[in-house]
Amino acid sequence: MRQEQTAVGERPASGVPTPLIEARGVTRILPGIVPTTLVHDIDLKIAHNEFVAVTGPSGSGKSSLLYLLGLLDMPTEGEVRIRGKATVHMSEEERAFTRLSELGFVFQFHFLLPEFSSLDNIVLPMRALGRLSRAEMRERAAGLLDSLDLADHRHKRPDQLSGGQRQRVAVARALANDPPVILADEPTGSLDSKSSEQVFQVLRDLVDQNAKTIVAVTHDIDLAERMDRRVHLMDGGIASDD
Amino acid sequence: MNLIVDVALTHVRSRARQTLVAVAGVATGVGFSIMMAALMEGSQEDFIRQLVNALPHITVSDERRIPPKQPAEAAFDAAEIYNLTPEVRRRGIKNPLATMASLEAWLPGYVAPSVNVQAIIRYGSRDVGTTIFGIDPRREPNVSELVNQIRQGSLRALYTATNAIILGDRLAEKIGAQLGANVTVQTSDGARINAQVVGTFHAGVRSVDEGTAYALVRTAQILAQQTGLVNELRVRVTDPMQARDVSTRIESEIGYKSVSWQEAHEDLLSTFIIRNVIMYTIVGAILLVASFGTYNIISTITHEKARDIAIMKSLGLSERTLRTMFVVEALIIGFAGGCLGFVLGYLLCIALGSIEFKSPFMDTNRIPLAYSALHYAIAMFAALASSFAAGFMPARKAAHVNPVDIIRGAT
Numbered sequence: 001m002r003q004e005q006t007a008v009g010e011r012p013a014s015g016v017p018t019p020l021i022e023a024r025g026v027t028r029i030l031p032g033i034v035p036t037t038l039v040h041d042i043d044l045k046i047a048h049n050e051f052v053a054v055t056g057p058s059g060s061g062k063s064s065l066l067y068l069l070g071l072l073d074m075p076t077e078g079e080v081r082i083r084g085k086a087t088v089h090m091s092e093e094e095r096a097f098t099r100l101s102e103l104g105f106v107f108q109f110h111f112l113l114p115e116f117s118s119l120d121n122i123v124l125p126m127r128a129l130g131r132l133s134r135a136e137m138r139e140r141a142a143g144l145l146d147s148l149d150l151a152d153h154r155h156k157r158p159d160q161l162s163g164g165q166r167q168r169v170a171v172a173r174a175l176a177n178d179p180p181v182i183l184a185d186e187p188t189g190s191l192d193s194k195s196s197e198q199v200f201q202v203l204r205d206l207v208d209q210n211a212k213t214i215v216a217v218t219h220d221i222d223l224a225e226r227m228d229r230r231v232h233l234m235d236g237g238i239a240s241d242d
Numbered sequence: 243m244n245l246i247v248d249v250a251l252t253h254v255r256s257r258a259r260q261t262l263v264a265v266a267g268v269a270t271g272v273g274f275s276i277m278m279a280a281l282m283e284g285s286q287e288d289f290i291r292q293l294v295n296a297l298p299h300i301t302v303s304d305e306r307r308i309p310p311k312q313p314a315e316a317a318f319d320a321a322e323i324y325n326l327t328p329e330v331r332r333r334g335i336k337n338p339l340a341t342m343a344s345l346e347a348w349l350p351g352y353v354a355p356s357v358n359v360q361a362i363i364r365y366g367s368r369d370v371g372t373t374i375f376g377i378d379p380r381r382e383p384n385v386s387e388l389v390n391q392i393r394q395g396s397l398r399a400l401y402t403a404t405n406a407i408i409l410g411d412r413l414a415e416k417i418g419a420q421l422g423a424n425v426t427v428q429t430s431d432g433a434r435i436n437a438q439v440v441g442t443f444h445a446g447v448r449s450v451d452e453g454t455a456y457a458l459v460r461t462a463q464i465l466a467q468q469t470g471l472v473n474e475l476r477v478r479v480t481d482p483m484q485a486r487d488v489s490t491r492i493e494s495e496i497g498y499k500s501v502s503w504q505e506a507h508e509d510l511l512s513t514f515i516i517r518n519v520i521m522y523t524i525v526g527a528i529l530l531v532a533s534f535g536t537y538n539i540i541s542t543i544t545h546e547k548a549r550d551i552a553i554m555k556s557l558g559l560s561e562r563t564l565r566t567m568f569v570v571e572a573l574i575i576g577f578a579g580g581c582l583g584f585v586l587g588y589l590l591c592i593a594l595g596s597i598e599f600k601s602p603f604m605d606t607n608r609i610p611l612a613y614s615a616l617h618y619a620i621a622m623f624a625a626l627a628s629s630f631a632a633g634f635m636p637a638r639k640a641a642h643v644n645p646v647d648i649i650r651g652a653t
Contacts, residue, residue, distance in 0.1 A: 063650070064646075067646045067649075070556075072556055072644070072645055072646050072649075073644060073646045092560065092561055093560050093561075093562070096555070096558050096559065096560040096561070097558065097560075098558075099556070099557070099558035100557065100558025100559070101558070103558075105556055105557070107556075107649060111549075111553045111556075111649070112553075113550055113553065113554075114256075114550075115252050115253055115256035115257070116252060120252075124245075124249070124554070124557065125557045125558060125559075127244075127245040127248075128245060128557070128558060128559050128563070129558075173557070177558075
């Protein structure tokens with residue numbers, strides 16, 4: 001499966017497939033009186049249309065790696081490349097634009113803006129990117145909500161939704177600008193088993209039907225087994241990748 | 243920009259209670275600043291009105307600042323000349339009408355003549371020493387408050403009798419003269435006329451009300467035996483603070499000694515400086531306190547939004563966009579508070595101005611207030627500036643924070 005996906009990855013003129021996201025010798029050390037190493041010397045390539053589980057015990061650096069891959073954090077050493085483009089020298093504006101157009105985030109908690117309706121939460125990143133007209137944005141947002149079985153909840157605010165519904169709205173928001181990559185940090189971590197299964201199925205469909213690439217941090221071994229690839233971290237480094 | 247304004251407006255609208263508290267806080271600061279400015283400037287203007295406008299701004303007298311040379315000094319080339327009897331010169335400003343016309347051609351204000359003469363007013367068996375001012379009733383209202391001080395009759399009534407006179411009310415009471423009474427006025431030089439009382443005035447200063455009378459210029463000239471001459475030209479300028487410069491120019495043009503109110507009352511000037519310092523200190527302090535209040539409220543709101551800032555940053559909104567968003571939000575609150583503060587300030591001024599004081603010693607029985615668009619503009623500027631700072635600084639700090647720190651903290 002993994003090799004198949006690599007085969008459909010984007011190929012430059014040289015013929016060697018370019019990873020969608022690549023970490024090269026990435027190390028992240030938190031400064032302090034006693035510096036803390038979150039991840040060290042990570043080499044990782046994520047190809048197009050992969051569904052990757054990042055697993056490991058608490059404190060192994062799973063979320064830290066995800067934030068580094070998502071340009072939310074900067075490595076102390078090494079670099080992250082998105083579509084082969086180095087990000088280490090990007091300005092804050094350029095990194096923000098890359099996040100806006102290339103990456104979608106789903107966190108353990110929904111992190112929806114509480115004052116906005118579901119529809120407006122989804123429209124927000126679209127408006128920030130500014131590629132569509134207002135009507136097109138609303139139409140696309142409504143379509144995303146419909147596809148996630150949230151058609152009746154367009155105008156509800158987050159506090160009027162259940163946990164599973166909020167998380168699905170968060171997935172819809174991550175898809176707002178149609179990014180090729182979704183980075184999910186424990187997307188089912190705060191949900192009951194039924195909602196958890198619903199959200200997983202949404203992510204699975206995104207890979208299978210929409211050719212998205214998903215990197216998901218999870219504690220849930222069963223869930224990880226149902227993904228295409230598992231990267232296991234231990235003490236900030238990659239212990240296994242299968 | 244639409245996104246920024248829309249998000250800012252959504253934040254403001256959706257947290258109605260918090261917004262209302264913030265707007266009310268700004269409005270209170272703005273409103274009380276406006277009220278204090280109106281109070282202080284009103285008090286200042288009243289001070290000017292009471293003390294400066296009660297006096298002529300400039301008095302041109304029939305003297306020379308440097309005494310003219312005596313004929314002997316002109317005739318002999320001597321170092322010093324002793325024991326000469328000075329030449330007797332006829333006192334008075336010559337050609338007063340022509341002089342006034344030349345001054346009026348450029349003067350930023352008004353000029354009026356007066357002739358002063360010491361006399362005794364007798365009515366029946368009572369007589370009182372008096373200073374009689376010969377005035378021009380048409381010009382006088384432009385340079386003094388006399389027209390407002392008339393209690394009986396009018397200034398124009400001076401034209402109604404051959405020798406008409408207006409007495410201070412205490413003077414009239416002292417000699418027992420009523421309106422229409424015929425009094426005798428006599429000077430030490432022997433000039434004597436019969437005059438009809440056509441009015442009384444009340445200046446509020448006992449010495450003036452007891453010892454002053456007004457007549458026409460020509461009546462006073464007859465008493466002073468100086469037909470065609472006046473003793474003084476009194477000038478009121480549009481801006482009292484310009485009196486010194488105007489006075490200097492008058493003296494250089496007509497040669498007679500011209501004294502501004504600043505020169506005549508140096509002590510008033512130091513009072514003005516102290517009052518100005520007090521006024522600006524108080525208004526500045528109020529604005530500063532109000533600004534801190536505004537800053538406090540709005541920065542608290544922005545701090546509370548740190549999580550939202552982190553979320554939006556993780557979505558890909560740039561730091562600049564986020565900073566602008568929260569600055570716009572702060573400015574919306576500041577502007578709304580400023581507008582509400584205008585209404586509050588105006589109502590406070592109206593309420594303060596409606597308080598009436600009853601005192602037999604005061605003519606002004608309400609708190610003096612100055613209504614000025616500048617007060618409103620300054621208060622709004624201060625509200626917007628403090629709102630800007632209150633939105634900008636916490637938003638800048640929040641936008642700089644690594645969103646991971648906040649996301650980790652929230653989870």
